[in-house]
Amino acid sequence: MEILKHALSANALVTAFAIVGLVMWLSNAISKRLLFGRVHGSAIAIVIGLAAAFAAGLWTGGDKGVVDIPVLAGIGLMGGAMLRDFAIVATAFEVDVIQARKAGAIGACALALGTILPFIVGSLVAVAFGYTDAVSITTIGAGAVTYIVGPVTGAALGASSAVMALSIATGVFKAVLVMIGTPIVAKAIGLDNPRSAMVFGGLMGTVSGVSGGLAATDRRLVPYGALTATFHTGLGCLVAPSILYLIVRGIVGG
Amino acid sequence: MTISGVALLAICTLLGSFLGDLLGSALGVKANVGGVGIAMLLLIAARLWLTRRGLMTAGVKFGVEFWGALYIPIVVAMAAQQNVLVAARSGPLVLIAGISAVLICFATVALISRIGKKGETMDEIEAKARAQASPPGEPVV
Numbered sequence: 001m002e003i004l005k006h007a008l009s010a011n012a013l014v015t016a017f018a019i020v021g022l023v024m025w026l027s028n029a030i031s032k033r034l035l036f037g038r039v040h041g042s043a044i045a046i047v048i049g050l051a052a053a054f055a056a057g058l059w060t061g062g063d064k065g066v067v068d069i070p071v072l073a074g075i076g077l078m079g080g081a082m083l084r085d086f087a088i089v090a091t092a093f094e095v096d097v098i099q100a101r102k103a104g105a106i107g108a109c110a111l112a113l114g115t116i117l118p119f120i121v122g123s124l125v126a127v128a129f130g131y132t133d134a135v136s137i138t139t140i141g142a143g144a145v146t147y148i149v150g151p152v153t154g155a156a157l158g159a160s161s162a163v164m165a166l167s168i169a170t171g172v173f174k175a176v177l178v179m180i181g182t183p184i185v186a187k188a189i190g191l192d193n194p195r196s197a198m199v200f201g202g203l204m205g206t207v208s209g210v211s212g213g214l215a216a217t218d219r220r221l222v223p224y225g226a227l228t229a230t231f232h233t234g235l236g237c238l239v240a241p242s243i244l245y246l247i248v249r250g251i252v253g254g
Numbered sequence: 255m256t257i258s259g260v261a262l263l264a265i266c267t268l269l270g271s272f273l274g275d276l277l278g279s280a281l282g283v284k285a286n287v288g289g290v291g292i293a294m295l296l297l298i299a300a301r302l303w304l305t306r307r308g309l310m311t312a313g314v315k316f317g318v319e320f321w322g323a324l325y326i327p328i329v330v331a332m333a334a335q336q337n338v339l340v341a342a343r344s345g346p347l348v349l350i351a352g353i354s355a356v357l358i359c360f361a362t363v364a365l366i367s368r369i370g371k372k373g374e375t376m377d378e379i380e381a382k383a384r385a386q387a388s389p390p391g392e393p394v395v
Contacts, residue, residue: 046329066334085271085290089297090297090325091325113362185360207290230289230291
């Protein structure tokens with residue numbers, strides 16, 4: 001057992017490939033045999049991943065999902081920002097330039113709406129829960145944009161750590177909801193072409209949510225959604241602690 | 255050579271990340287602004303340039319497409335390391351803010367998708383491409 005443990009953790013990344021591969025195979029089998037292709041195999045795999053992260057969180061008390069289990073540490077490298085960005089960029093190889101150019105202007109439009117709408121919603125909920133100071137309201141509103149914009153904004157404005165935690169949790173919850181919800185609503189919101197995928201990426205923001213959700217819906221749409229989503233966090237980090245904060249302060253005063 | 259494809263991808267990713275950081279600091283933001291997006295645009299430009307010069311070998315293509323095909327497993331690994339517990343446990347504020355933000359955005363996507371003419375679906379685009387040339391071959395995931 002000790003020797004096996006050593007073999008697995010000494011080859012952490014290889015272990016991760018093997019385990020994720022097994023999960024993918026299992027999910028595709030479930031999709032095909034139990035659900036008759038009604039739910040995409042990747043959607044099932046992502047839900048299994050999230051469920052495993054939940055269980056691991058209960059078991060280890062850590063905050064990094066299955067990565068807190070020593071033999072599974074390689075999952076952290078495999079699904080970390082470095083390889084994730086590397087693989088997202090690779091998907092650009094399949095982008096149809098003509099299609100992407102057609103949706104350029106509407107994508108930028110979606111990007112602006114995707115920052116402002118969640119911010120307004122998050123801020124209103126913060127006010128409804130009794131927050132009255134501009135810093136807390138802005139930080140929670142920014143968390144509803146993405147879970148990176150939240151803490152970046154909070155740190156810039158000097159928000160309390162409880163508010164920061166709420167802000168991050170809102171962003172993470174949003175990402176998880178987007179991952180699970182996208183394949184369910186895809187048909188209803190017309191998510192079957194590059195144009196709407198770019199609009200979707202700009203509006204939903206959260207690269208992890210968008211890429212996971214689109215992967216579970218139709219893999220071919222991923223590069224289009226990622227292309228706009230990637231500007232979302234930067235834009236949010238730019239406007240939330242500056243313009244949006246000033247507007248909130250102007251409304252609630254102080 | 256396969257490695258030249260992987261290297262091309264790596265160079266685009268690094269350059270994009272660098273330019274994104276540069277843009278971020280120029281704007282006075284503590285974040286990478288569109289690094290991945292810039293890298294994607296660079297890669298698209300490189301693909302067009304290589305194709306025009308006839309330098310797009312099967313090796314280069316394979317080196318990039320391999321990583322594109324690994325994308326979904328990587329997303330699964332990413333999902334497995336989210337702090338799902340905190341997201342699920344934290345109070346009603348998080349639930350309400352998260353759900354309403356997502357619903358409003360979904361609704362807006364639906365709205366914008368309906369404005370203007372309907373774009374061609376992925377299936378239609380691929381059918382057209384297949385009719386024009388030899389089938390591009392679906393990447394195996």
